[in-house]
Amino acid sequence: MTDRILVFYGSYRSDRRGIRLADFLVRSFRERGADAELIDAKQVGLPMLDRMYKEYPPGEAPATMEQLAGKIRAADAFVFVTGEYNWGQQPGLKNLTDHFLEEWYWRPTAIASYSAGRLAGAHASVAWHGTLSEMGMVVVSSTLTVGSIGQSLDEAGEPIGEGGSALARTFPRFADDLAWWTGAAREQKKRVAPPY
Template sequence: MAKLEIIVASTRPNRIGPSIGQWALAEAKEHGAFTEVELVDLAEVNLPFMNEPHHPRLGRYVHQHTREWSAKIAEADAFVFVMPEYNFGYNAELKNAIDYLHAEWQYKPVGLVSYGGVSAGTRAAQMIKQVVTTLKMTPVPEAVSIPFVHQLIGEDEGLQSNELMTASAKAMMDELARLSKALLPLRRPTTE
């Protein structure tokens, strides 16, 4: 049984991240490689700015919000980050959510759904790869990059995807499933 968590990174008012997250959720469910798919919205998680007194690698969390976040991330086998590009980078809330934890992220693949203007969030996607690989995550090269995203949001606030986005999502899900299985032995606790 493999679980995919789709994390919506944007938390600002009037954001479009949830619409893109819902689209990614539907694509993942239709793909069918993961037995469970869940949408996790950082605005609902509502983590404060990092306030744990101990380094995350120790796993000695004193705050309930951190213990809950730890459990949520630990139960996943793979991730998709739905992320905007802010000033050529990814947003602070996503960095904060990543930095809260350490071992919970390890040996899990991550797909990137980035969005923005002309660059489609690709600069943010490139920047986050340095962070996730430090945590022993594996970013898949296949990604969904959505340029001029506001032109694709319909009157119903839903994302109106195109053929290229759908094909990119399928390729990303294929690779997430492959890597999730390949990395599974590394995620299992050692019995030595």
């Protein structure tokens, strides 16, 4: 069975280098046979959180939110691609994520972080781990970290230089870990319905 993976990216900046990592991941998961789709928070364009999806009466949520809720519910796994802003999470990605709750439950997720510097978004990765766990996802132990993003991936999301070589070497284990948990969750759901 083909894994349906949503890759979330959340920078709203005009010079978005992290999109290179998101593009690399979508392409790389597809090359492994997954059905991967990029969800770009800037393109989705949800407003600052006022009402969560579940707070709308059935059929009354904005069309964009309704469509995204359906994609989240239909997905087998998620990947969050995150930059680091002052040791924290990107507000655009956090805002998109907070519009939903139950839609995320009982699925594995992985975190890929990046930065222009050498710390590769490690602080944001740690912050996301707790947030995603609280929202009902199982965060896999493998992570990807890409420092010096502009020197590690070209504009097409192709690995370049030493950083790109490191990314190409570490991606297979990252993807294998997510695939294992995705398969485990799928089999468990066949045996036992989620408790709520």
